[in-house]
Amino acid sequence: EGVQPQEYTVVKMEVLPPFPTKLGPLEGKKVFLGAATLRPETMYGQTNAWVLPDGEYGAFEINETDVFIITERAALNLAYQNFSRFPQKPSCLVELSGYDLIGLRLKSPLSFNEVIYALPMLTILTDKGTGIVTSVPSDAPDDYMALQDLKVKLAFREKYGVKDEWVMPFDIVPIINIPEFGDRAAEKVCLDLKIKSQNEKEKLAEAKRLTYLRGFTEGTMLVGELAGRKVQEAKPLIGAKLIETGEAIMYSE
């Protein structure tokens, strides 16, 4: 953990009915996967959500109506930031594993894909953010490689019970142009560095460093209300709009 607090936007990815049996007790509530992101301006390009198969999650009451599926650690932090039905006390309705979440149908704010699915990612850390990540393969090297792994490795899909139709129809959505990297920066950098899988940590760290540096300072939005504006200008405006509309909350740790 760093010394500086990290400010995340937690995007509310709505779980669409029908709920699987495990989520039965949540019937009648508004249920969301709470995805922690540092890049709210990229939400147009979402293709799926990521969960850690062996991760421990819970369905926590955020208020009278809304339930967030996140780690217990994040629920405790949120409870101290006024996001719990009961002050400073997480209220868990169901304990869940990542396996229970794979295949959930989701509707996520700003996404051009109207329905997306929860899929397995093996490199999610449970001591950071909410343990749920939203996937933007155009601009996040980790997301691009994890989605590639699922697309090209049938054995990987089978191991986690991932159906082809949750993965195959979802292509990169170009949302940001970066002068040196084009409009699919994560893909270009992963190809340039010859990254083979989501487990190549060092190469992926380098890929992230490269895309960041240029993306934030020189990137231009290609889509949405702020098309044509710099990423730097769009990021706080889009983040604020998601909060105003109730489609996201701020979370710090």
Ligand code: A2H
């Ligand atoms: B970012 P930092 Cl387009 N485990 O969101 C692993 N990764 C996690 C995580 C966890 N528990 N919680 C959040 N993250 C990811 C968008 C994005 C992100 C883009 C480009 C880069 C990028 C879409 N995925 O992050 O260590 C989330 O992915 C690159 C680091 O707190 C979150 O923002 O700095 C970011 O990592 C937070 O990482």
